[in-house]
Amino acid sequence: MENSNSYSPYSSSSVDSTKPSPSESSVNLSLSLTFPSTSSQRETSQDWPPIKPRLRDTLKGLRLRQRGYHRALFVKVYMEGVPIGRKLDLSTFSSYESLLENLSHMFDTSVICGKRDIKHHVLTYQDKDGDWMMVGDIPWDMFLETVRRLKITRPERC
Amino acid sequence: MNRATKLRPSTSEMNYFPDEVIEHIFDFVASHRDRNSISLVNKSWHKIERYSRRQVFIGNCYAISPERLIRRFPCLRSLTLKGKPHFADFNLVPHEWGGFLHPWIDALAKGRVKLEELRLKRMVVSDESLELLSRSFVGFKSLVLVSCDGFTTDGLASIAANCRNLRELDLQENEIDDHRGQWLNCFPDTCTTLVSLNFACLKGEINLSALERLVARSPNLKSLKVNRAVPLDALARLMSCCASQLVDLGVGCYENNEPEPESFAKLLFAIAKCTSLRSLSGFSEVGQLCLTAFIPISANLTSLNLSYAAEIQGNHLIKFVHFCKRLQRLWILDSIGDKGLEVVASSCKELQELRVFPSDLHDEEDNNNTAVTEVGLVAISAGCPKLHSILYFCKQMTNAALITVAKNCPNFIRFRLCILEPNKPDHITSQSLDEGFGAIVQACKGLRRLSVSGLLTDKVFLYIGMYAEQLEMLSIAFAGDTDKGMLDVLNGCKKLRKLEIRDSPFGNAALLADVGKYETMRSLWMSSCEVTLGGCKRLARNAPWLNVEIINENESGRMERNEEDEREKVDRLYLYRTVVGTRKDAPPCVTIL
Numbered sequence: 051m052e053n054s055n056s057y058s059p060y061s062s063s064s065v066d067s068t069k070p071s072p073s074e075s076s077v078n079l080s081l082s083l084t085f086p087s088t089s090s091q092r093e094t095s096q097d098w099p100p101i102k103p104r105l106r107d108t109l110k111g112l113r114l115r116q117r118g119y120h121r122a123l124f125v126k127v128y129m130e131g132v133p134i135g136r137k138l139d140l141s142t143f144s145s146y147e148s149l150l151e152n153l154s155h156m157f158d159t160s161v162i163c164g165k166r167d168i169k170h171h172v173l174t175y176q177d178k179d180g181d182w183m184m185v186g187d188i189p190w191d192m193f194l195e196t197v198r199r200l201k202i203t204r205p206e207r208c
Numbered sequence: 209m210n211r212a213t214k215l216r217p218s219t220s221e222m223n224y225f226p227d228e229v230i231e232h233i234f235d236f237v238a239s240h241r242d243r244n245s246i247s248l249v250n251k252s253w254h255k256i257e258r259y260s261r262r263q264v265f266i267g268n269c270y271a272i273s274p275e276r277l278i279r280r281f282p283c284l285r286s287l288t289l290k291g292k293p294h295f296a297d298f299n300l301v302p303h304e305w306g307g308f309l310h311p312w313i314d315a316l317a318k319g320r321v322k323l324e325e326l327r328l329k330r331m332v333v334s335d336e337s338l339e340l341l342s343r344s345f346v347g348f349k350s351l352v353l354v355s356c357d358g359f360t361t362d363g364l365a366s367i368a369a370n371c372r373n374l375r376e377l378d379l380q381e382n383e384i385d386d387h388r389g390q391w392l393n394c395f396p397d398t399c400t401t402l403v404s405l406n407f408a409c410l411k412g413e414i415n416l417s418a419l420e421r422l423v424a425r426s427p428n429l430k431s432l433k434v435n436r437a438v439p440l441d442a443l444a445r446l447m448s449c450c451a452s453q454l455v456d457l458g459v460g461c462y463e464n465n466e467p468e469p470e471s472f473a474k475l476l477f478a479i480a481k482c483t484s485l486r487s488l489s490g491f492s493e494v495g496q497l498c499l500t501a502f503i504p505i506s507a508n509l510t511s512l513n514l515s516y517a518a519e520i521q522g523n524h525l526i527k528f529v530h531f532c533k534r535l536q537r538l539w540i541l542d543s544i545g546d547k548g549l550e551v552v553a554s555s556c557k558e559l560q561e562l563r564v565f566p567s568d569l570h571d572e573e574d575n576n577n578t579a580v581t582e583v584g585l586v587a588i589s590a591g592c593p594k595l596h597s598i599l600y601f602c603k604q605m606t607n608a609a610l611i612t613v614a615k616n617c618p619n620f621i622r623f624r625l626c627i628l629e630p631n632k633p634d635h636i637t638s639q640s641l642d643e644g645f646g647a648i649v650q651a652c653k654g655l656r657r658l659s660v661s662g663l664l665t666d667k668v669f670l671y672i673g674m675y676a677e678q679l680e681m682l683s684i685a686f687a688g689d690t691d692k693g694m695l696d697v698l699n700g701c702k703k704l705r706k707l708e709i710r711d712s713p714f715g716n717a718a719l720l721a722d723v724g725k726y727e728t729m730r731s732l733w734m735s736s737c738e739v740t741l742g743g744c745k746r747l748a749r750n751a752p753w754l755n756v757e758i759i760n761e762n763e764s765g766r767m768e769r770n771e772e773d774e775r776e777k778v779d780r781l782y783l784y785r786t787v788v789g790t791r792k793d794a795p796p797c798v799t800i801l
Contacts, residue, residue, distance in 0.1 A: 096298075096299040097298045097299045097300050098298070098630070098685075099566055099569070099628050100295075100297070100298045100626060100683075100685070101298070101565060101601075102297050102298075102355070102381055103297075103299070103381075103383070104381050104409060104516070105515065105516070105565060108492055108516050108518050109566075109569055110569075111518075112519065112567075113568075113569075155299060158302055158303060158304070158797070
């Protein structure tokens with residue numbers, strides 16, 4: 051698992067410089083679909099192949115169990131300004147990118163991490179020390195070990 | 209026969225009998241289309257038909273208003289409503305797009321309709337709606353929710369508590385917020401009328417003893433589908449209660465592949481008593497031992513859904529399916545492989561419907577060779593003479609295979625092929641798959657539903673327009689070259705009702721060529737195509753009886769900033785005919801032109 055020092059929000063193993071940058075991919079969920087060239091490292095999109103959500107979740111869970119992840123990891127997710135939060139099983143994601151895509155979908159807005167932006171919501175997390183941090187600085191697997199809850203903030207606050 | 213002599217001359221030809229007799233005759237006409245035709249014959253028949261109509265099917269909840277529905281059919285008992293467009297199943301439609309149930313329940317309650325059955329697909333259902341439903345219709349018997357969302361187990365609790373005559377509660381593939389159910393406790397002790405209970409899609413825990421008591425007091429229970437929270441020993445107990453009358457069983461989840469011997473023995477014993485069992489499903493997170501437990505009754509099965517049985521290896525699937533000699537419907541994962549499909553072809557001679565779903569979305573198992581290819585499809589087509597419906601996800605296809613399939617199976621009504629990689633050509637000749645699909649539409653004269661995939665040019669649409677005379681629904685993804693493709697379909701397929709297109713280069717010319725065509729169709733969906741805002745506006749101007757909806761990615765609201773740029777491509781377009789004009793409940797991300 052790389053932990054590059056150059057500005058690259060993702061340190062997951064499937065970093066690919068030809069993939070859309072975080073803000074692009076979170077604005078247009080189907081972006082990866084207009085480029086049908088098959089990068090075997092391309093993360094699964096939410097809308098292809100055309101299967102129903104329940105099957106998609108089942109297959110995600112299967113893949114993770116096959117790779118050795120057994121335990122579900124439910125964390126609370128809040129959107130700033132919205133009192134009622136959601137719960138998300140982080141173990142079903144394999145990278146920051148798929149997490150962001152899912153959150154963008156779940157909250158119907160574009161959620162990014164790392165880059166401050168006027169337009170987009172930024173994802174933060176509370177670690178096991180109780181501190182609130184920007185998502186994306188540490189390798190994904192390490193993130194899973196330390197994350198306790200998520201908050202989608204308005205950019206100004208960061 | 210007093211009435212007959214009072215008939216006016218214009219109707220005397222048609223009405224030899226009193227209205228009651230005509231109504232009785234109409235009772236034998238069940239199909240919605242036939243009843244619609246009857247109502248057009250003359251005013252008298254229209255009136256009789258109106259008052260005697262018990263079942264109504266509304267394919268698009270925004271095509272008509274609840275008030276108008278009730279005015280026309282005041283005596284309706286059973287209502288089917290569909291909300292979101294089909295591509296909502298694949299996350300292409302925002303959650304809050306629409307399809308709200310509440311106005312319908314509200315109107316039905318106010319109109320004092322004696323509703324007994326409600327069947328919903330892709331609607332947004334709230335706990336409030338469910339509560340209102342449960343309190344408003346004394347004789348309410350059957351609730352079927354398919355791919356709906358917006359409610360929680362609290363809503364289910366209302367249904368359980370208040371619907372005294374509930375026979376059917378069938379929840380299929382819904383997104384339900386699970387408040388960790390005491391909802392099963394809400395069925396009163398006096399409730400003994402349940403015939404069908406399906407809560408397989410619920411994600412949370414349930415009260416097992418409440419479930420067991422409910423099943424024990426439901427002598428008519430024929431269909432039971434439980435969720436993953438029902439372990440082996442509980443399942444065995446449930447089945448023992450109603451084994452002899454069970455026709456349809458959905459099995460939950462087992463924690464591991466080595467169940468306790470005593471529980472397992474109880475399960476086997478219960479299974480042996482299930483002599484009426486014809487349909488089996490579930491098996492998510494279940495190992496193969498539990499599947500093989502059902503072998504003793506496998507020869508009786510007509511329907512088998514193992515599409516969630518992701519933990520069971522291909523060879524065990526094959527072993528089980530081999531015994532299902534009477535199978536008519538099979539839904540399975542592609543881990544069964546081509547070899548498995550060959551076994552299906554030789555064992556399941558009664559097979560009518562097959563669905564093969566992908567088990568690996570990440571292309572990692574590529575070298576594993578367990579997925580299905582054209583070989584499996586050809587084998588099925590050769591071995592199963594009664595096959596009429598297929599949904600097939602595969603990694604590769606050839607024209608030769610499709611041509612063979614067309615020759616073997618001219619009786620297809622539904623043919624949906626999804627090659628996982630967009631734009632993939634014939635893997636042997638590297639050509640497009642136009643000829644293969646062309647053969648399908650030419651041979652299958654009764655084809656009503658078609659989904660195409662792989663590398664396809666305008667030619668395939670020329671074929672579809674020419675030959676697919678009975679086609680009602682067409683799904684296109686990553687296909688075609690120019691507007692001519694879409695035009696050939698719109699011009700050629702006279703019976704087309706639903707057209708859904710994504711990521712294909714069709715634009716304004718095709719969209720606008722024949723505006724009147726959309727009056728004959730239920731709906732059109734186009735996403736990531738070449739249509740522009742200007743084109744959509746022009747369409748909306750020329751067709752006031754259409755709702756032309758633009759769905760934006762941008763959450764910040766309607767398209768004010770784009771007013772000046774009519775050349776801007778539209779991300780998602782959904783248009784549908786309606787008699788009630790623009791809907792008032794659209795969220796900010798939807799602009800109705």
